[in-house]
Amino acid sequence: xxxxxxxLLDIKKLESAASVxxxxxxxxxxxxxxxxxxxxxxxxxxxxxxxxxxxxxxDELSRHIDYNSGDLVNITLSxxxxxxxxxxxxxxxxxxxxxxxxxxxxxxHTSATQQxxxxxxxxxxxSAYAPFLEKMIKLKKQEAEYYGYEDKPYDALLDxxxxxxxxxxxxxxxxxxxxxxxxxxxxxxxxKQIDDAVLQQSFNTNEQWKFGMKIAEAIGLNMKSAxxxxxxxxxxxxxxxxxxxxxxxxxxxMLLSGLFSTIHESGHAIxxxxxxxxxxxxxxxxxxxxxxxxxxxxxxxxxIGRSKEFWTYALPxxxxxxxxxxxxxxxxxxxxxxxxxxxxxxxxxxxxYYSLHIMLRFDVESAIINGDVNVNDIPALWNxxxxxxxxxxxxxxxxxxxxxxxxxxxxxxxxxxYAMGNLYGAQIMEQAEKEIPELWKKVSKGEFLPLKxxxxxxxxxxxxxxxxxxxxxxxxxxxxSADPFMKYLEKKYKExxxx
Ligand code: ZN
Numbered sequence: 320x321x322x323x324x325x326x327l328l329d330i331k332k333l334e335s336a337a338s339v340x341x342x343x344x345x346x347x348x349x350x351x352x353x354x355x356x357x358x359x360x361x362x363x364x365x366x367x368x369x370x371x372x373x374x375x376x377x378d379e380l381s382r383h384i385d386y387n388s389g390d391l392v393n394i395t396l397s398x399x400x401x402x403x404x405x406x407x408x409x410x411x412x413x414x415x416x417x418x419x420x421x422x423x424x425x426x427x428h429t430s431a432t433q434q435x436x437x438x439x440x441x442x443x444x445x446s447a448y449a450p451f452l453e454k455m456i457k458l459k460k461q462e463a464e465y466y467g468y469e470d471k472p473y474d475a476l477l478d479x480x481x482x483x484x485x486x487x488x489x490x491x492x493x494x495x496x497x498x499x500x501x502x503x504x505x506x507x508x509x510x511k512q513i514d515d516a517v518l519q520q521s522f523n524t525n526e527q528w529k530f531g532m533k534i535a536e537a538i539g540l541n542m543k544s545a546x547x548x549x550x551x552x553x554x555x556x557x558x559x560x561x562x563x564x565x566x567x568x569x570x571x572x573m574l575l576s577g578l579f580s581t582i583h584e585s586g587h588a589i590x591x592x593x594x595x596x597x598x599x600x601x602x603x604x605x606x607x608x609x610x611x612x613x614x615x616x617x618x619x620x621x622x623i624g625r626s627k628e629f630w631t632y633a634l635p636x637x638x639x640x641x642x643x644x645x646x647x648x649x650x651x652x653x654x655x656x657x658x659x660x661x662x663x664x665x666x667x668x669x670x671x672y673y674s675l676h677i678m679l680r681f682d683v684e685s686a687i688i689n690g691d692v693n694v695n696d697i698p699a700l701w702n703x704x705x706x707x708x709x710x711x712x713x714x715x716x717x718x719x720x721x722x723x724x725x726x727x728x729x730x731x732x733x734x735x736x737y738a739m740g741n742l743y744g745a746q747i748m749e750q751a752e753k754e755i756p757e758l759w760k761k762v763s764k765g766e767f768l769p770l771k772x773x774x775x776x777x778x779x780x781x782x783x784x785x786x787x788x789x790x791x792x793x794x795x796x797x798x799x800s801a802d803p804f805m806k807y808l809e810k811k812y813k814e815x816x817x818x
Contacts, residue, residue: 320400323379327407328600330370335558337363342556342564346548361426368422372414376407384408399603402784406602413479416465425458429728436727443717445698452726453694456687459731463688473688476732480609481739483786486685489735492742493678495801500675501708503809507659507671510816515655517647524569524577526640531567531581534633538619539771540565540585541592553580555616557591559599564588575656579620586619587612589771593779607778608787609733613740614747615778621670622748622807623770627653628763657815661709663718670741671808672709677738679704680723684731743791745804747778750795 337360344356370376377386383393383404391401417425432451439448463472471486478484536542550566557563565584569577590612598604606612623629630649638644644652662668665676682704686692692700701720702712713719725733752758755769762770777794791799812818 320383320396323376323383323404323407324601326370326376326379330367331600333363333367333370337367338556338558342558345550345552345554346566357430368414372411376411380404380407380411386411399784403598403601403603406783410602413466416467417462418465421458421461421465425462425729428454428458432727432729433724436721436724440717440721443715443721445716445721446695448721449694452697455726455729456694456731459729460688462729471685471689473685473732476688477735478732480733480736481787482608483788484735484739486689489681489739490685492799492801493674493681493735493738496674496738496742496805497678499801499805499809500671503805503812504659504661504671504675506818507812507816508661510818513654513658513815515658517644518574518655519572520643521571522574522641524571527569527571527574527577528567530637530640531578533636534578535565535581535585537765538582538585538623538767539589544592545588547581547584553584555584555587555591557588557594560592560594560596563591579624582624583616583620586616589619589774590615590779593775595780595782598782603782603784605783607781607783607785607790608739609736610739610743611778611787611790613737614743615774617670617740618744618748618774622744623762623767625653625657625670626759626762628759630656631763632765654815657811659812659816661711663705663709663711663713664722671812674738674741674804675708677734679708680734681738684726684734688731739787742799742801742804743787745807746791746795746797746799747774748807749803750777 340356340360340363344353344360348356380386381392383396383400384391386408389405389408391404393404396404428451432448432455435448435451439445459476460472463475466475466478468475474485477486477489532542532547535547544561545563545565547565547567549569551568553566553568555563555565565581565588567577567580567584590606594604594606596604627649630652634644634647634649634652638647657669659669659671661672665673665680668676679701683697683700686700687697698716698720705719706712723734725731751770751773755761755773758770761767778790781790781793785793788799791797
């Protein structure tokens with residue numbers, strides 16, 4: 320087992336080095352460095368692929384588990400070790416499923432498609448992008464065939480983001496969400512709107528930075544093992560549980576955007592810091608899924624960060640940075656930061672509308688991969704769904720089908736993770752409320768460690784030991800459902816909008 324773990328650790332070290340370069344690329348690298356950096360990253364990725372599919376790993380793995388049948392060979396393994404070798408086998412099978420020439424073709428086409436997407440979005444011209452997307456879809460369908468699936472091709476792609484998730488399962492979960500969410504949105508839209516003019520003033524960005532860092536530390540981000548920098552799009556990269564990088568964006572006209580980015584990315588980073596160090600390098604030292612990762616960021620950003628209790632603690636601190644807010648009270652502030660407005664753009668969306676954006680994308684991309692949608696019909700399909708879910712129609716493709724980068728890097732199957740994060744997060748939080756005495760009272764006093772430690776124990780330390788749906792069941796005793804999330808939204812927004 321030690322030999323197997325050592326090989327895995329070597330692969331991880333390469334990945335960690337590549338992550339530093341990615342982080343640098345998004346933060347400090349001079350613009351001219353882009354081309355060579357791409358070459359270096361491609362080379363590291365090739366080395367990693369060679370190690371991850373090499374005979375040495377396969378030989379060591381075969382001492383514990385039969386590569387072809389999946390039957391355990393080593394009968395002395397603990398439960399953890401069993402899961403470990405099963406995951407290594409699963410990952411290896413995926414790595415070798417794609418022929419080398421396919422990987423190369425995909426990698427080249429991804430670069431070309433991303434370039435085409437940037438241009439098309441700028442020029443609001445889907446037709447120039449269509450041939451690139453068409454070829455990408457063909458490649459992704461081919462990829463699904465290489466991986467194999469039981470029911471639908473889209474399932475094979477989903478599994479890369481949410482292990483074990485299927486088209487059918489996501490459709491059932493989103494189905495439970497749709498009706499209640501659309502109804503809530505209608506009620507909010509017909510209610511008296513909230514005046515949030517206070518937020519439209521200018522807020523010094525140095526103070527935004529200082530306040531954000533204060534909050535990140537308060538909720539439990541260990542700054543001995545983390546740092547924050549500025550980037551165009553906020554992100555988190557974990558190099559190791561002892562070295563996690565987050566970024567934020569600062570704009571003096573958008574106080575909330577920078578602040579909530581910092582809280583969101585801190586939630587991701589607290590997860591990365593909480594992963595089991597002794598399993599670093601093995602699959603058990605990794606996050607359970609993209610959706611579980613997103614559950615941690617959204618829980619801190621929305622459920623905690625946009626709560627009245629949180630601002631009972633944080634508003635006086637914010638006023639120290641911005642005396643101009645001295646007359647704002649917690650009740651009004653709470654309503655202002657939770658304003659609900661329909662937006663065409665996913666990344667600008669509030670927590671009520673957000674899941675609708677994702678459901679729309681799931682409908683469209685699962686139809687594309689599982690069915691036979693003509694590429695030229697995709698914008699119309701998008702706009703039709705926009706009308707159905709939001710009651711509005713994008714004025715052009717830039718604020719419609721061209722707004723997200725995901726399809727251009729081949730990320731079909733990625734979108735559902737964002738909404739799954741909301742569902743996982745709400746169900747996890749419901750349990751935390753049951754198990755942590757006076758949780759909300761503690762939050763209102765700025766005592767976040769009971770929740771952070773609880774999440775460490777219930778979610779983070781398990782790494783990838785459980786598939787996401789199993790993890791939720793272990794934590795809450797119940798299968799995953801949309802109900803806790805909808806209950807949370809309905810209770811919160813009925814109060815805020817006095818419905
Ligand atoms: Zn996130």
